[in-house]
Amino acid sequence: MQFWNRLTRSIAKELPDQVVLGQWQFITESERVLINTLELPSNSREYIFPDSGYCWSLRSADTKLHYEKHFSKWQLPSNILSESLRFFECELQNLVSNSATWLDWVKVPSLVPEIEQKINIQPLEVITKQNLGHIEEVCHRPRTYLKLETERLPVSRAQRISPHAAEFLAAHTEDWERRTFRSVVPKRVLCMVREELWDIYENKVTVRLIDNLLEYVRQRLQQVQTLKQELEEAEYLSGTINDIHFRNHQRICTLWGNYFDATTVVKKANSTLRELQQLQYKLRSLIDTDLYKAIGLRASVGTTLKRTNILVNDQHYRYVDLLWREWSRCQSGQAKNSRQVFEENQELFRGFESFCLLLIGLALTGSGNDDDKGLGFQAISNLIPTRGSQSIKFQGALGEISVTWQEDGSFLIQSHGIKDLHVIPIIATLTATNNSEIITTTVETLLYSLTPKTDNQTLILYPGTEEERKKLSFHIQRKINTLGNDCLLGELSTAILPISPLDIISVERVARAIQWWLNSQRYLSYPPTLARAIPEPLLQNADWLEENQSNQVRVLRSPQSAQEQSFNTQLQSLINQLQARGSQGRGQLIQLQQLENLPSQAKNLIQPFQVCPVCHSTGSFTARDRQCFFCECSECGSNWGTRTCGSCGKKYPYIQIQRTGINSQNRQQGWVERTLGREVLAVPCWIEHNYGTFICSNCGRCSQAEQGYLRGCLRCQN
Template sequence: MAHQFWDRVTGARAGRLPARPLLGRYQLTVPGKANGHDAGPHTPVTPTGSGRWSVRMSGSVGEGYFSRDALPDRALAARTVAIANALGAAAHESPAEPGSPDETAYERWVAVPPLATDLIAQLRGVSDDPVDLLEQAIDADLGRLEAVCQRPETRLRPETSVVLLSRTRRMAQDAITYLAAHTEDWQRRSVTGVFPRRLRAIHNDPDPDLYENQAAVQLVDHLIAFLEWRRQKLEATSSVLADLDELAGQLRDRPWRTRHRLARLVGEFANHLDLNDEVRRLLGRTREHRRRLVRLLTSRLYRDRRVSRRTEFSSDLRQTNMFIHHEDYRRVAALWRAWARVRREVGLHFSIAPRAFCNSYDQFVALLVARSMDTLGYQTTTADAPTTGGPDIYYTGPGDDTVVLRIRTDGSVEVNRNDRPLLVCVPLPHPLTANGAPDLLAFVDELDQTRTHADAPRVVVYPGTRQELQALPPRLRARADTVGNDLPGGPGIGLLPATPTEIDSVERMTRALQWARIASDAAQYPPRVHCPKDLLGELAAAGERWLSATTDERHLALERPPTQAERMALRDRVARWRAQRVPPSRRREHHIAADALNEAVEAALVRLHRLAHCPVCGAELGSPRDFHARSGTFVASCRRCHNEWGTRSCGSCGTNYPVIQPGNRQTVKGRSDATSGPGNEVLAVPCWQAAVTAAYICPNCGKCGGSAVRSGPECPRCPDSDEWETRR
């Protein structure tokens, strides 16, 4: 099967899959069959329920197994598919009702919250949910279920056995016949007859294997599974509320434009402050109910192996006399019906096909990218919603920056400028951090070995949570949340965790886009244009403060955006130089050089114009005096949001890279603090050490700017950076 698989991560063809492929990484390149079903190009290779995969293409056959961790978590898959369904409905729904403002398909599509619909319902306080009704039924009737399990009703079943005469209450019909044939059960004989020692007797044995008891035993199992599902859901809700609280706490210390954006993000979901106590109460009640149900696993009824567990019950129990007239069993039946309604309407046992999950996660990542564009101040007039392989979405942002969002046919999301990719976001629905580090460690080693010579900067977006990241070793924890600009040894493929249960997934994506759109311009600062030597001398003699000659005396460096008068003065000087009398043999060359200089200056000014806009609030500098050139680097300050940004030169490799110094900068305490918060306030990653707040990590060599001047405790990253570089 030579080169018949497409590797989305590396953007290249693959001849064969590894022994344990990652979910959603590889796709078919030609039509064929996947797991026995027809599949077209770019169909992901996914596992069956047993974890096996098989592919047949062009007469070739391949098969293998996925790792056990590759199968998507049921709750994660359901939430991702719910968001994808909402995106599909928004893109195809009819225009707004008469009298209301019309919304385009794109506006409806991007308005879908990137948060799980069940969590949003919880945040909005939905009270008629069947889950709430079941919880109320558990509150009211759990004691009845406990009574049934501890003191079950039984059926008296007659049993015949040979027992001592003293224990005989009722003789069996064949007791005399049995006694006559078994002299060993005689005690003695007399002239009048036989005195028995043991008799064949009938006794009533209690039989718990009733239909009602079978239902009660199965209900215990069902309710334990439901409460575990409910606990996970409430813990995810609690995590979202914690994120909202953190964002709300940041409003106080942020510029007003950032406060406005974060307030919109918080207000999009609910008045979360009123829900914190309620969610904690529900979580505590759920845990207490689960503890009581787990204790029933040792109850008299549950431990009795005579109670059959093979019977399949329908959603509606059969109405028996006990379910109608016995108070305890009647309430158990009501509890069963409440659970059955939840199973039917909520889908507790609903499973998502891996292929559907992969396709849905692709759409989720596309939504994150589109929302991040809005966060960075980009606007579009496109009416159509983004689709895989569909039309491009054009955005215009600060500094008249025009970028294009494109969803490739393989599901990856590309953002480009001037037909050159700025960033490629590759959805990888494999839970890399869900069960420890094995999958992540092997994947990171592979990425670091093949990091260079990609067609564009790449970021792999995978489902991962903060709790999973905190459980990883420090080195892997840092590698599992990076846009690729803080890696020892140079830029590499980034890894960004994003799930429908964490509200800051958009901010993580914003951090990646912020770096992609600014880093390319900052790396070329100051922009240089080729200039004829005699014209260069004239400009130097004129004393233009925003221009300087390079050391090779062949190029002109543009150090800051010019004023209108300065720009007109340069045009006039170039025009006069163009009009100079020169020999006819050089006249054409002279005119071409002047035109080329004007075009190069215009292109360089476009880059300077983008750098002269605040990356945090998007405002343009009010005056060229706010843009300060400093020996190949610059520092600019925004009068509106009081943030500073610019470039720094690495002391190890000499590379210039962009940084942001927020006006309200707080002490950095660790990796999570270095990259947390609003994504548009981070460019180069700050040093992890709290004692050094003005040092940044070079994106080219990965060296920390404070490693040589640090006087306090060692940064937890810096001692390991040499080891990371050696491993490669």
């Protein structure tokens, strides 16, 4: 038995005290192991996930190993999120089984599936609304059971005398008021008292039905409200033109407009919310009735209803039976055994992995139409990858990229000449709690485990929505929604991003992360070097080349036609001189002959820097001081390159897109992908509206802050 840490990609024999959901997997070999009381086959690899009681247990068949871990409820995704994530796993398996192509996969909507059906009024709500009057009648005029009991009461309160009253009175002199010559005047007398009992079975069913319907309506209100927020966000982003860059606006409209009409669906959501709120109000009013108070919470009723005579034939109670059966039908899929819970949880993990694969695909290739081409890549093999299968390769103007879905559910994205990107989906919903201390501890547990890893870049993806993040403090928001390229002093520079089918910006967020991984490393590799010795006469007349202190030759820019011709002429002259010397200059002659294609090599080395990261056309290239460069695109008006930070003196990469009338005032954490989208490297200054001043990705200092312009900047003031 071994435990696999997906963040550090290492094996451990013991689990830590705090386990973050999705970080760990267990690997069985030949031993028999019980997970949450279920026996797993040998050579299994599964996620550590709690049972319905939020506990995870592991026990070997020989009882030598025994682990128990408790998970907080907030780490688990909500019902609507879980249902949506499982949809992506089912959709992926259906496409793979039908031998579908990559283009079929990226056409799957990255949003909540069947959103219109979820927003509409459901059958249970219609039936409840139609028959709620009968439930109200039962609560106000319930059937009861009459029970007669004997009790000693004062004579003034006596209504029905017990047949045994005389005998009892004769034997109990303490109940005498006084004696007379002929009889006894009683003070208390034994009476028959009629007691009305409320807690009959049918009334218990009615009270529990009210509780069940209230819980159902509460969950439905939460579901519709969550979907409405997504719809309103999409409607706002689709309708505004001043707060968002037009390219980002176009992509969002394409993503949303292909599947929904936001305005119409928002109206449906508002109508459904009103009806659910009215239904909730009426159900809550029944809590104050005498029947509900008499039964209270102490009475329990099984899921399967007994068809009593009252429930079948009474003109009002029969609708209690009807609503209970309808409610049970809606809840039929929720009563699961241990194996079903385990399998659904593992499917949930795989669904989140599939969702991450979809976002990566949409970021690279787009959805396959002219309005969304992603980062300009196309799939070479056009096959849908599966976990543990071969890599899928993509070709584009920025070169070749391969994506591998690894056995542990993470993704390895590779490109020649730069560090790999390790994308790790973590299912824990880090923003589902308002406890800042818990979030900080959990995030630090994740990030500090990555500190020793320097062989690649890491991107952590977790499910989270904007509404959840808005409830958190600014400092917590920075920790759980960052690419690590605008960190303040003392913050860890690890990329951790929230994604969700409920968040329409998720695609832009992942695309921006891949853009940063790919182009930031390439831009910072300027100037490229040639591992060849070049004679001094050739270097003196080639200002597009420069020799550094390590005797390596840097390529500063592509040679112009005249410069290329001059270089070739000089090179040919040197070759002719060595050829005239015969065998004495044979070694030098071979070295010079290898330089005949040097201008072409220089052009090939500079060409990747000239590719526009916005529209993928070729821009003009200018070499600048301090080993920086500047490129400008005549097609889209964007410019990009590297600059030197005035604070730390290091280079940082940037993209400055054509502004085209953006006047956004949104400067909360995460505003970059919302306003500018993926066409960003270094983060622009939060208070500058020309997006031409940037935050250094090395030291986190902003030039505006260096000059003392902090007024109104949420980032630098905090």
